[in-house]
Amino acid sequence: MKPLRVLVTDAETTKALAIVRALGPTTEVWTASHSPAALAAWSRFVRKHLVHPRDALGTYAGWVLDACRRHRIDGVIAPEEKSSFLLAGHRDAFQAENILLAVPELRVLEKAIDKARTIEIARQCGVRTPATRIVDERRQVIPAARELGYPVVIKPRHSQYWTGSCFIPTDGVRYATSERELTHALASLPDRIPAPLVQRFVPGRGVGICVLLGHDGSPCAEFAHERLRDLRPTGSGSVLRRSIAVDEELREASLRLLREMGWWGVAMVEFRVDESDGRWYLMEINGRFWGSLQLAIDAGVNFPRLLLDVMRGETVAPPPYQTGVVLRWWLGDLVRALHILQGRPEGFTGCYPGRLSWIKELFGRQPPGTLNQVLRWNDPWPALGEIVSLAWR
Numbered sequence: 240m241k242p243l244r245v246l247v248t249d250a251e252t253t254k255a256l257a258i259v260r261a262l263g264p265t266t267e268v269w270t271a272s273h274s275p276a277a278l279a280a281w282s283r284f285v286r287k288h289l290v291h292p293r294d295a296l297g298t299y300a301g302w303v304l305d306a307c308r309r310h311r312i313d314g315v316i317a318p319e320e321k322s323s324f325l326l327a328g329h330r331d332a333f334q335a336e337n338i339l340l341a342v343p344e345l346r347v348l349e350k351a352i353d354k355a356r357t358i359e360i361a362r363q364c365g366v367r368t369p370a371t372r373i374v375d376e377r378r379q380v381i382p383a384a385r386e387l388g389y390p391v392v393i394k395p396r397h398s399q400y401w402t403g404s405c406f407i408p409t410d411g412v413r414y415a416t417s418e419r420e421l422t423h424a425l426a427s428l429p430d431r432i433p434a435p436l437v438q439r440f441v442p443g444r445g446v447g448i449c450v451l452l453g454h455d456g457s458p459c460a461e462f463a464h465e466r467l468r469d470l471r472p473t474g475s476g477s478v479l480r481r482s483i484a485v486d487e488e489l490r491e492a493s494l495r496l497l498r499e500m501g502w503w504g505v506a507m508v509e510f511r512v513d514e515s516d517g518r519w520y521l522m523e524i525n526g527r528f529w530g531s532l533q534l535a536i537d538a539g540v541n542f543p544r545l546l547l548d549v550m551r552g553e554t555v556a557p558p559p560y561q562t563g564v565v566l567r568w569w570l571g572d573l574v575r576a577l578h579i580l581q582g583r584p585e586g587f588t589g590c591y592p593g594r595l596s597w598i599k600e601l602f603g604r605q606p607p608g609t610l611n612q613v614l615r616w617n618d619p620w621p622a623l624g625e626i627v628s629l630a631w632r
Contacts, residue, residue, distance in 0.1 A: 472591050
């Protein structure tokens with residue numbers, strides 16, 4: 240049987256590299272990016288790399304579809320939120336060409352992209368969230384914070400807000416312990432985005448529940464990890480993480496929420512566990528592949544391969560995986576060091592590492608058996624490519 244020819248977009252990302260390596264032994268993998276020096280393109284498993292215009296967002300889906308036609312691509316995997324969003328609105332065009340598209344319907348995807356809609360759906364199906372106020376205008380934020388009580392988190396509704404012609408990055412959450420800090424946080428938000436959410440701050444550790452659902456909502460794969468070090472010490476994607484067993488309660492909450500949305504495909508549901516009482520709270524849904532995807536693959540869950548099987552209508556059963564596997568993203572650890580040196584952000588009341596802790600984190604002993612996310616001796620060139628592609632940006 241002829242192997243599938245699959246196009247992986249966003250080749251400048253580490254998750255694209257993980258997908259390429261996971262599919263490469265059994266699939267003909269092509270990559271695409273705005274950068275000719277994109278990270279994943281350095282992998283020995285890539286047959287050919289395609290370069291698209293950097294800022295032509297309005298024609299992006301058309302470019303991908305045309306590339307699929309010209310090169311006889313069988314399926315497309317878009318690891319990033321922006322590319323998923325741009326392609327989801329053109330699912331019918333891809334289906335008409337019999338091209339598999341690993342993206343949910345746009346109406347479903349938008350429920351995960353908009354954090355306010357995610358919170359509303361979680362409330363409807365009984366998934367615990369931090370105390371949250373959803374407001375229509377920015378002038379309502381300060382009264383909402385007074386009602387919740389400080390400290391509060393100011394969370395933009397979108398990571399990247401689509402205006403209809405461009406994406407506006409919102410640069411993550413802000414924190415405030417007083418009205419003065421809140422006013423400063425609001426002033427730092429971009430002007431053209433919707434009013435943010437206001438949430439009561441929840442201290443604790445992050446846990447990610449990663450799943451692959453079939454078109455009928457059945458679980459086809461699952462995986463869980465805990466964050467040992469975050470890129471941003473206030474909370475973000477991780478640079479050091481460990482595979483753990485899936486908590487039964489978090490699994491049930493994740494499946495309930497995703498099924499309520501009508502989800503299929505891959506997603507990571509993020510929770511924060513309050514270490515003072517062990518209660519968990521929903522943070523958000525990443526309706527795409529996650530940055531620590533390589534950890535799941537190393538532990539035994541080949542999500543990209545299983546996703547292709549689901550897209551082709553095959554029956555997929557959740558495979559077992561190994562707990563205690565640790566994965567480190569070295570370059571991410573270096574970026575974390577820069578965040579630490581900048582000091583504690585205004586309004587953040589959680590635990591924050593000391594200014595010299597980065598030395599031990601970066602150069603000290605890591606947990607036994609720690610794997611490197613990018614450097615692999617059977618595919619070494621991406622380690623060099625990561626540095627080159629970073630400089631290219």
